[in-house]
Amino acid sequence: MAVIGSGIIGLATARELRRRFPRAAIAVLEKEPRIAAHQTGHNSGVIHSGVYYTPGSLKARLCREGSASMVAFCREQGVPVQVCGKLIVATEPAELPRLQALLERGLANGLQVRRLGTGEVREREPHVRVLAAIDVPSTGIVDFRQVCEALRKLMEADGVELRLGAEVRGLARADGDHLLRTSAGEVRAGYLVNCAGLHSDRLARAAGADPGARIVPFRGEYYELVPSRRDLVNGLVYPVPDPAFPFLGVHLTRMIDGSVHLGPNAVPAGRREGYHKGALSARDLAATATWPGFWRLARRYWRTGSREIWRSLSKRAFVAEARRLLPDLSPGDLEPAGAGVRAQALARDGKLVDDFLIVEAERATHVCNAPSPAATASLEIARHVVGRIPDLGQI
Numbered sequence: 345m346a347v348i349g350s351g352i353i354g355l356a357t358a359r360e361l362r363r364r365f366p367r368a369a370i371a372v373l374e375k376e377p378r379i380a381a382h383q384t385g386h387n388s389g390v391i392h393s394g395v396y397y398t399p400g401s402l403k404a405r406l407c408r409e410g411s412a413s414m415v416a417f418c419r420e421q422g423v424p425v426q427v428c429g430k431l432i433v434a435t436e437p438a439e440l441p442r443l444q445a446l447l448e449r450g451l452a453n454g455l456q457v458r459r460l461g462t463g464e465v466r467e468r469e470p471h472v473r474v475l476a477a478i479d480v481p482s483t484g485i486v487d488f489r490q491v492c493e494a495l496r497k498l499m500e501a502d503g504v505e506l507r508l509g510a511e512v513r514g515l516a517r518a519d520g521d522h523l524l525r526t527s528a529g530e531v532r533a534g535y536l537v538n539c540a541g542l543h544s545d546r547l548a549r550a551a552g553a554d555p556g557a558r559i560v561p562f563r564g565e566y567y568e569l570v571p572s573r574r575d576l577v578n579g580l581v582y583p584v585p586d587p588a589f590p591f592l593g594v595h596l597t598r599m600i601d602g603s604v605h606l607g608p609n610a611v612p613a614g615r616r617e618g619y620h621k622g623a624l625s626a627r628d629l630a631a632t633a634t635w636p637g638f639w640r641l642a643r644r645y646w647r648t649g650s651r652e653i654w655r656s657l658s659k660r661a662f663v664a665e666a667r668r669l670l671p672d673l674s675p676g677d678l679e680p681a682g683a684g685v686r687a688q689a690l691a692r693d694g695k696l697v698d699d700f701l702i703v704e705a706e707r708a709t710h711v712c713n714a715p716s717p718a719a720t721a722s723l724e725i726a727r728h729v730v731g732r733i734p735d736l737g738q739i
């Protein structure tokens with residue numbers, strides 16, 4: 345059996361495959377020289393509770409169950425984790441109905457969310473501007489790279505092979521098996537799980553499956569507070585998100601290492617692994633530009649998109665946005681802190697695919713949309729994926 349990708353979904357899936365198929369030969373194929381090199385190694389490190397997602401969706405269920413199993417896993421494996429809770433804060437009267445709707449959604453998703461008085465918010469976060477807020481106590485923080493290291497150790501101890509520097513470049517079928525042409529030789533697999541993140545749609549198509557959507561990369565850039573100003577933020581503070589947009593807005597995150605990050609924004613990236621503004625790939629740009637959904641999305645969101653691009657180009661504009669939550673902030677308090685690129689699936693009709701998208705094909709499963717909160721939900725996504733694989737006999 346082969347798993348493509350050693351991000352958190354690929355590693356968690358390999359571990360579940362081993363549990364379900366104790367005697368199978370299982371290999372994880374990873375193109376980079378290290379694990380967790382892309383989305384999993386470039387994110388906010390938040391264990392989301394599941395407050396935002398449509399009740400009944402895969403995201404809502406797997407995130408709620410996944411946040412609990414992630415915290416339990418970290419405690420068992422000695423990975424530093426903190427369940428610190430988070431605040432979602434309205435700063436304008438226009439946001440109040442949406443904050444109320446979020447509270448109701450959180451309750452519908454079975455979470456213990458509650459309104460906080462402005463006094464309580466000031467006690468927790470004296471520097472944050474607040475009109476009204478809700479508290480989501482089950483939210484936590486972790487370094488997902490450390491989670492991956494723990495998964496890797498368990499998986500290797502259980503005889504799963506990890507092949508780094510093995511890029512899957514082509515896929516074919518032979519007698520029902522998959523033949524994977526990789527940069528490190530050919531691999532034959534009776535079952536294939538594609539967890540290739542930013543490249544998952546391409547590999548799904550190469551394997552003959554139709555995900556019905558294309559990955560469009562959105563870069564999320566961060567700043568961090570200089571150490572002398574870290575006392576401006578004690579925990580996690582989020583704005584009320586725009587319900588029409590799947591990203592959560594620039595938020596304040598105290599990371600597990602004590603640093604405080606602000607971000608991420610959401611700007612279209614010129615390359616699937618484009619961590620810098622100038623990073624471009626003709627192939628990736630062509631893939632985006634030839635997808636009708638992209639132009640439909642661009643027509644709908646050109647205003648929001650232009651604002652995001654402007655904030656990416658101008659630190660002053662970013663600071664002005666962040667000051668809605670943190671009025672004491674000044675440009676000198678911030679230094680750049682890297683970026684991540686989200687693999688967001690975009691449907692042909694221009695809608696960003698909201699739920700996790702898992703495409704099942706003959707002897708293959710393709711995880712084609714696993715954006716946030718998929719790191720949180722990874723252990724449950726893996727259980728879901730592996731649980732749906734039919735009985736394969738002697739594989």
Ligand SMILES: Cc1cc2nc3c(=O)[nH]c(=O)nc-3n(C[C@H](O)[C@H](O)[C@H](O)COP(=O)(O)OP(=O)(O)OC[C@H]3O[C@@H](n4cnc5c(N)ncnc54)[C@H](O)[C@@H]3O)c2cc1C
Pocket residue numbers: 348349350351352353354373374375376379380381382383384385386387388389390391392510511512513539540541542543544547563564608683684685686687714715716717718719720721
């Ligand atoms: C800016 C940002 C902030 C986020 N914040 C959070 C958060 O706070 N909490 C949360 O839960 N989620 C968050 N997420 C989402 C989370 O990081 C992702 O959902 C999760 O990491 C997806 O994991 P993955 O394994 O699917 O993808 P990845 O981590 O991208 O792994 C895919 C792997 O496949 C490999 N690969 C690709 N193509 C090939 C090939 N052809 N051959 C071999 N290997 C290949 C890649 O090299 C990579 O290692 C955030 C994401 C971003 C970008």
